[in-house]
Amino acid sequence: MxxxxxxxxxxxxxxxxxxxxxxxxxxxxxxxxxxxxxxxxxxxxxxxxxxxxxxxxxxxxxxxxxxxxxxxxxxxxxxxxxxxxxxxxxxxxxxxxxxxxxxxxxxxxxxxxxxxxxxxxxxxxxxxxxxxxxxxxxxxxxxxxxxxxxxxxxxxxxxxxxxxxxxxxxxxxxxxxxxxxxxxxxxxxxxxxxxxxxxxxxxxxxxxxxxxxxxxGKAEPFGPLLAGFGPLTEAERRARAAALAPVLRALASTDRPQVGHFTDSGVVLDFLSRAEHPRLAALGTSCPDHFLRTKVRPLLLDLPPTAPLDEAIARLRALHQDYRAAYAAYYDRHAGPGSPAMRGADPAVVLVPGVGMFTYGKDKQTARVAGEFYVNAINVMRGAEAVSAYRPIDEAEKFRIEYWELEEAKLRRMPAPRPLATRIALVTGAGSGIGRAIAHRLAAEGACVVVADRDTAGAEAVAGELGGPDTAVAVTVDVTDEEQIRAAFDAALLAFGGVDLVVNNAGISISKPLLETAAADWDRQHAIMARGSFLVSREAARVMTAQGLGGDIVYIASKNAVFAGPNNIAYSAAKADQAHQVRLLAAELGGDGIRVNGVNPDGVVRGSGIFAGGWGAQRAAVYGVAEDKLGEFYAQRTLLKREVLPEHVANAVFALTGGDLTHTTGLHIPVDAGVAAAFLR
Structure with missing residues (x-):
């Protein structure tokens, strides 16, 4: 008690x-x-x-x-x-x-x-x-x-x-x-x-x-509006932020991988639209709680929001090099013989006028809180400038706080990061079944997860199970629709700063003999799995190459990709297409550090959205068993005599992406309890 x-x-x-x-x-x-x-x-x-x-x-x-x-x-x-x-x-x-x-x-x-x-x-x-x-x-x-x-x-x-x-x-x-x-x-x-x-x-x-x-205080402590630096419309801001996000995350992750956060709050946009914002941003934050999260000052883009995207990206790259050099000089000016080693020279806060603020940290919460603290800093600057002038503590004192041995000791006491810490995963078909199990496993191993599913309620339920927006967000996406796919990736970029790990899991199953398989059946099966996986992987490659941080694409294929089962032409052919996409993309994307692998499950009945949606009844009829005995039937035809569950497929996805198989690409892992006819040759 x-x-x-x-x-x-x-x-x-x-x-x-x-x-x-x-x-x-x-x-x-x-x-x-x-x-x-x-x-x-x-x-x-x-x-x-x-x-x-x-x-x-x-x-x-x-x-x-x-x-x-x-x-x-x-x-x-x-x-x-x-x-x-x-x-x-x-x-x-x-x-x-x-x-x-x-x-x-x-x-x-x-x-x-x-x-x-x-x-x-x-x-x-x-x-x-x-x-x-x-x-x-x-x-x-x-x-x-x-x-x-x-x-x-x-x-x-x-x-x-x-x-x-x-x-x-x-x-x-x-x-x-x-x-x-x-x-x-x-x-x-x-x-x-x-x-x-x-x-x-x-x-x-x-x-x-x-x-x-x-x-x-005076009415406009940040000065008059700066011509050309006003906010873009909400749609324009979000589109620009999504376009900049992978590049900015790559810059912020030069020394170590980071998770991002984006905000276009009115406080931030107003500050960046005013004449005094360059002077004040250069002064940095003051309260020790603030700059321990935000670093001594942010990186500020000095171009208006209407500048061409390529020009803005080039300028950000140049400013990033300047920032790193300035931070290293700051460290050298103040470090003594007993100072902790420099922890990294990348910015934690990036300000983009007319668009918003990007902040970075070791996880989503840290990145989000850094943004909240910079909003606090803006409020402090406004108040100080309203009645006087903003004058933070001097640089030497900031260094004494940032590189305080007591803070360093606190960092040393932090637990070791989980295997997928800082990695951002997008899982299609994650609202139920195998996708849900994969989302749970990736989140448990430290990843931020974008739960993508055509079923909005299902996706939101799974995101809630994973702990909410600091761990997971839900997006509605039909993988046959290019615009919805692009929107899903943009949502991931705005939520977490990028995408590192994509699992092509969305699918349906139509079990019919050849003569009963309509062209519409074939087209629907291939549109969702073969074409859908291609579209998702193409968008993933676009983001991952922009980030320059490598990445993983995993296809949930099937034993049927290599095994010829009865009454299954549309499904098995689509799975074979996915299996070969693994090989083709592994060969094409390896130069960018993007690994492409597959998992070949079989007989995942319990917890499977596909089997619950009618596939189970169809396959049970083919094999002449009761539908509630189908899992046992599949288990008995395997070498291990074990039923395959969604969690077993999730385990294979983690094995491929958790850090131990860093030199493996183009591989298919069977998760079928041993089906000799499906052994890879």
């Missing part, structure tokens, strides 16, 4: 979830909250003062008790006696482990000192856009006093750590009337005697700053 949380912990969690669920209050995974109260020492049974504080990582909006670090307050405060000074303050993070209460809960974060040393029962540290706008204004200290009087004090920029905790504690002690502070270049901290009072003080600071920026 789970123990009932301490009343103050329950209040802390409720407050944290409310604050974290409002984007005006703090960004995703940003900020931390805490509570102090008496708890029971498990050894002596005596009361002891404890600190519950959000641990390293996690998000306030979804914080649970397991995400809190629990420390003994007497031991934490005793650390001040042995504090070696700001030059060695990083050593204090390891010392927090010696202050843990019992098992301690989550790992303490760098901000633990801020909460433990401040003399208040409840403390909130948040990153609201309005607060950071004041924190990053050229005259932020004066503006803070003008906005709040003496109820909120200014604490000059200090890198997060033990010394910042001491600074805030001293500011509170020297200003007993204050309810919080603005941290230069960083965010805000508020406190209170109760959880409700602390939350009220946090919201007071945020809303008062919002009102101040709105009423005191």
């Amino acid at each position: 789970t123990a009932t949380p301490h009343p103050e912990v329950r209040a802390l969690l409720e407050r944290s979830n409310r604050l974290g669920s409002d984007p005006r209050t703090t960004n995703y995974a940003g900020g931390n909250t805490s509570a102090k109260a008496l708890g029971t020492d498990p050894v002596t049974g005596a009361d002891t003062e404890l600190l519950w504080v959000k641990g390293s990582g996690g998000d306030l909006g979804t914080l649970t008790e397991g995400g809190l670090a629990v420390l003994r307050l007497d031991r934490l405060r005793a650390l001040t006696a042995g504090y070696p000074g700001v030059e060695r303050e990083d050593e204090m993070v390891a010392a927090f482990d010696y202050c843990l209460h019992g098992r301690g809960g989550a790992a303490p974060s760098i901000d633990t000192a801020m909460h433990g040393l401040v003399d208040a029962a409840h403390v909130d540290h948040l990153h609201p856009d309005s607060g950071i706008a004041l924190a990053c204004a050229a005259d932020g200290e004066e503006l803070t006093k003008e906005c709040f009087g003496d109820t909120v004090v200014w604490v000059p920029w200090r890198r997060p750590g033990f010394q910042l905790g001491l600074d805030i504690a001293a500011a509170k002690e020297a200003n007993p009337q204050a309810v919080g502070c603005v941290l230069g270049g960083h965010g805000i901290t508020a406190w209170g005697a109760t959880s409700a009072q602390c939350e009220a003080n946090s919201l007071h600071i945020i809303r008062t700053a919002e009102d101040f920026l709105r009423t005191r």
Whole structure:
């Protein structure tokens, strides 16, 4: 039975979830909250003062008790006696482990000192856009006093750590009337005697700053509209973004593969249409939470959206080379003998005026959050420019944060990526049966999955099963329709930035003797499987060659591609066509690093959309068995006497694409439990 949380912990969690669920209050995974109260020492049974504080990582909006670090307050405060000074303050993070209460809960974060040393029962540290706008204004200290009087004090920029905790504690002690502070270049901290009072003080600071920026600020802080840089229409933006996406993903993946995210929100488009956007973008982001995700500055295309596509692509390639050189120079300027190695010189944010913003990360969530953080940065710039001038912390301080050994240690603790991490898969016929099983397996191995099916409801259901838009999206596509195929790939490009792995699985089955097979049967069977696979593979090759990252195309063919079964002319001939497409495309696309392989299943009855759609009844009639015994019948005619399930086909797809068969192309893997007549020769 789970123990009932301490009343103050329950209040802390409720407050944290409310604050974290409002984007005006703090960004995703940003900020931390805490509570102090008496708890029971498990050894002596005596009361002891404890600190519950959000641990390293996690998000306030979804914080649970397991995400809190629990420390003994007497031991934490005793650390001040042995504090070696700001030059060695990083050593204090390891010392927090010696202050843990019992098992301690989550790992303490760098901000633990801020909460433990401040003399208040409840403390909130948040990153609201309005607060950071004041924190990053050229005259932020004066503006803070003008906005709040003496109820909120200014604490000059200090890198997060033990010394910042001491600074805030001293500011509170020297200003007993204050309810919080603005941290230069960083965010805000508020406190209170109760959880409700602390939350009220946090919201007071945020809303008062919002009102101040709105009423005191000038109307157009980003300057007038820049001629020719206004937004394209929505349809034009999406088409242009899809055309640029594979090229941009290739650039962003120069050092290591990345997943992409695209947004054409009004905030982004307005910023990029204004005269001051080149100056402000060059200044980069400021709040440490922001630039750890966005890098110190974005890559900005300096052409209007009406420039010819080829010209825009050529310019982006040139700007990318300049960006890499500038980033390497930034690293060389500030790196010391003990600095971590440069992690990569590619941009995390690419801004394209009139079109939108592309952001990149190790997975979809990271890429999406980078975009959200840059929107936060735009809001901060707007607020700071409205009342003053945007002045982020200097480059050297940004480097100290980005290449902080404590951040590096956090990265080293991250689990190893799954085999298909950063890979983007599109699976046709994925709304049921074999396709659904393939989609599930690829997602489980770390891929982002585009669930493509003619059945919209089925595709959406599978995408939901896989976890939603950070893992999978559904697209409606009839593989006989070139426009729908192109639209499906465009949707993949806009959702995840590219496509690396395509599975041709969509199909139907018509089981009739030759003399009963109409030309319409033949045409429909071949239109979906032979022609459909060709059209999908052609579009896949177009995207993959534009990316220049290689890729995989897998055909779900059939044992029938090589085995002559009865009453099956249309289906088997279409499967034979698919099988030869594997060989032809493997030969043609190998020079681009695109591997093309196939899987030859047989007798996949359970869970199969094809068999449930009438094929099972037809084949059962051919073999003279009951339809519900068809799977057993197929199993008994195999060498292994085992029934083949959709999951077994999915396993073969993963075997071909999971990284162990990097030098294999043009192969067909039988998944038929052993049908000797279908052995490949």
